[in-house]
Amino acid sequence: MAGLAATGPLVAQPARNVEISFYFPVAVGGPVTALLGRLIEDFEREHPEIRVRPIYAGTYQEALAKSLTGHKSGAPPDLAVLFAADMFTLIDADAIVPFDDVSAGARLDPKWMEGFFPALMANSRAGGKTWGIPFQRSTILLYWNKAHFRESGLDPEKPPATWQEMQGFATRLTRREGGNSGSNNSSGLTTRWGVQIPSSGFPYWLFQGLTTTNGATLMNASGTQTQFAQPAAVEALQYWIDLARVHKVHPPGVVAWGTTPRDFRDEKVSMIWTTSGNLGALKAELGFDFGAAMLPAKLRRGSPTGGGNLYLFAKRPQAQREAALELARWLVTPERTAQWGRESGYIAVREAAWDTPLLKKQAAEFPAATVARDQLRHAVAELSTHENQRVTRVLNGALVAALEGAKSPREALGEAQAHAERILLPYQR
Numbered sequence: 001m002a003g004l005a006a007t008g009p010l011v012a013q014p015a016r017n018v019e020i021s022f023y024f025p026v027a028v029g030g031p032v033t034a035l036l037g038r039l040i041e042d043f044e045r046e047h048p049e050i051r052v053r054p055i056y057a058g059t060y061q062e063a064l065a066k067s068l069t070g071h072k073s074g075a076p077p078d079l080a081v082l083f084a085a086d087m088f089t090l091i092d093a094d095a096i097v098p099f100d101d102v103s104a105g106a107r108l109d110p111k112w113m114e115g116f117f118p119a120l121m122a123n124s125r126a127g128g129k130t131w132g133i134p135f136q137r138s139t140i141l142l143y144w145n146k147a148h149f150r151e152s153g154l155d156p157e158k159p160p161a162t163w164q165e166m167q168g169f170a171t172r173l174t175r176r177e178g179g180n181s182g183s184n185n186s187s188g189l190t191t192r193w194g195v196q197i198p199s200s201g202f203p204y205w206l207f208q209g210l211t212t213t214n215g216a217t218l219m220n221a222s223g224t225q226t227q228f229a230q231p232a233a234v235e236a237l238q239y240w241i242d243l244a245r246v247h248k249v250h251p252p253g254v255v256a257w258g259t260t261p262r263d264f265r266d267e268k269v270s271m272i273w274t275t276s277g278n279l280g281a282l283k284a285e286l287g288f289d290f291g292a293a294m295l296p297a298k299l300r301r302g303s304p305t306g307g308g309n310l311y312l313f314a315k316r317p318q319a320q321r322e323a324a325l326e327l328a329r330w331l332v333t334p335e336r337t338a339q340w341g342r343e344s345g346y347i348a349v350r351e352a353a354w355d356t357p358l359l360k361k362q363a364a365e366f367p368a369a370t371v372a373r374d375q376l377r378h379a380v381a382e383l384s385t386h387e388n389q390r391v392t393r394v395l396n397g398a399l400v401a402a403l404e405g406a407k408s409p410r411e412a413l414g415e416a417q418a419h420a421e422r423i424l425l426p427y428q429r
Contacts, residue, residue: 018323019051023080024136025063025308035343043330050323060308061389064089067313071095076313078324084123084309085384085392087131088223092386096311098129099325106322112329115350117373119305122381126222132309133328134349135337138277139303139372139379140209142166142296146289148173148192148270159271159293163213163239166271166296170194170249173270194249196269197240201257203399204383204392206273208304210236212380215299223385224427228395229410229417236298237402237409245405253404264290275306276372280345283366292368294375301378307346347372385420386427394419 024036033056040052057063060083070076071093082090090096103110113130120134146156152172160166173195177188197206211218216232219225227233243250257274264272265285279292295303310328312321330336334352338359341348353359354373363370385391398416401407407415 017049017051018319019053020078020320020324020327021053021055022324022327023055023057023063023067023077023082025057025060025081032344035340039331039336039340043327046330047326050326052327060086064389067311068093068095071313071315074315076315078313078316078320079327080311080313081136081308082311083388084120084132084134084137084305084307085382086388087123087126087309088384088386089388090311091126091131095314096131097314097321098131099133099312099328100130102312102321102325105318106325108325108329115334115352116332117347117349117351117376119376119379119381120347120349122221123305123384124309132311133332135310135328135331135340136277136308136344137305137347137349138275138307139305139347139375140206140273140295141276141279141292141303141371141375142271142273142294143264143282144271144291144293145264145267146291148267152270156289157291159291160296162296163298166195167243167247167249170243170271171247174249190248190251192267193251193263193269195243195271195273196251196255196260196263197243197273198255198257198260199399199403200254202306204395205304205306207237207240207395207399208380208383209273209295210240212302212304213295213297213300214239217380218383219385221381223388224424224429226385226391226395226417226420226424228398228420229413232299234409234413237399237413239298241403241409244403254400277307277344277346279369279372280343283345283368290368292371294371294378301375303375303379304382305376305379306382342369345369347376385424387423390423391420394423 040054044052057066064082064086067077067080067082099113116134120137124130124132124134142159144159149156154169160169171194175192176190208218211233214232214236216230218227244252260272260274261278261282263269294301312324332349334350334356337348337350338353338356342358342362348354348359394416398412402409402412
């Protein structure tokens with residue numbers, strides 16, 4: 001592949017056809033798999049010398065495990081969509097190569113890696129290198145049922161802007177047997193909850209939505225230290241617990257990640273927190289008018305970013321690696337990420353994508369599609385450390401223990417912090 005122009009296709013006149021494997025996970029509802037299949041077909045029509053084998057690899061956790069197993073056995077994927085937050089784990093395993101190095105080897109202008117929203121790059125760069133390219137990215141949004149707001153005497157166009165407002169709105173929205181709205185003294189079976197924040201699947205991520213809006217940062221930029229037990233984090237967890245135990249406007253205990261959008265669809269809950277990646281599916285499935293908003297603030301606006309980056313794997317021949325680079329570049333062009341964002345609900349990751357006719361039209365017709373983009377101005381990096389799966393598992397366990405009442409927030413987060421410090425001790429400098 002030598003001699004290619006930096007501004008043209010990476011594989012203009014290859015000596016032979018190349019086949020590459022592409023691992024991807026699906027963590028949201030909707031026809032995301034079918035959409036990705038159509039994109040791959042379009043890519044192959046434009047690049048007939050490259051064949052792509054898209055392989056559904058399960059959840060993000062399963063996709064990571066399969067990719068690392070393949071790396072250890074000498075047969076990794078060429079390109080994979082994996083958690084942006086697992087970047088340090090992939091680097092530590094020597095499983096991936098920087099996009100900078102592969103682009104330089106292919107004599108590409110490095111400017112192609114510019115133009116992404118800065119908040120999305122916080123989980124993409126380390127040590128002066130770009131290890132991941134934003135692709136399947138999201139933030140957490142609050143979704144609300146406008147009809148429920150109207151019947152509860154709330155402005156259907158005005159979502160809660162603060163923690164206090166969310167708790168107050170949820171009290172008015174909650175319904176008990178007999179038609180009573182929620183209150184501390186209400187009794188009877190709850191027929192509709194005011195608010196629901198899922199705590200299975202990715203509890204640390206939803207928790208980070210609370211800690212971020214309370215001014216807390218859970219880790220340092222190099223992924224070597226955590227701050228789980230700081231007062232602002234304890235306060236955030238107490239607020240989450242109190243929604244259920246004190247105010248009785250949130251389901252008690254652990255709330256399933258996957259059932260939360262369904263509960264919203266079935267009108268069992270009036271407000272939910274979930275990924276902006278669910279926006280497309282909710283728009284297609286819901287039979288009622290709904291809104292999407294930035295997360296309510298305590299001390300500030302904000303949300304962690306989330307979702308997956310594109311990664312190039314080591315232990316692959318140069319031809320496959322450069323073909324995988326071409327696929328990655330193609331997927332994040334403004335036109336393609338605009339198409340992906342419009343149809344999937346994920347954020348179109350390049351700022352220029354929002355100037356395309358496709359997204360300008362969508363913004364005019366469906367303003368909710370711009371909320372996750374606008375929230376990026378206030379967004380922070382997703383919790384990401386070395387040994388990231390182990391560290392997040394520790395925090396997840398602590399959150400579940402506190403939400404189920406087995407431990408106090410201070411006790412649960414203190415133990416999680418101590419455990420995380422032991423895990424990260426080898427990475428201290």
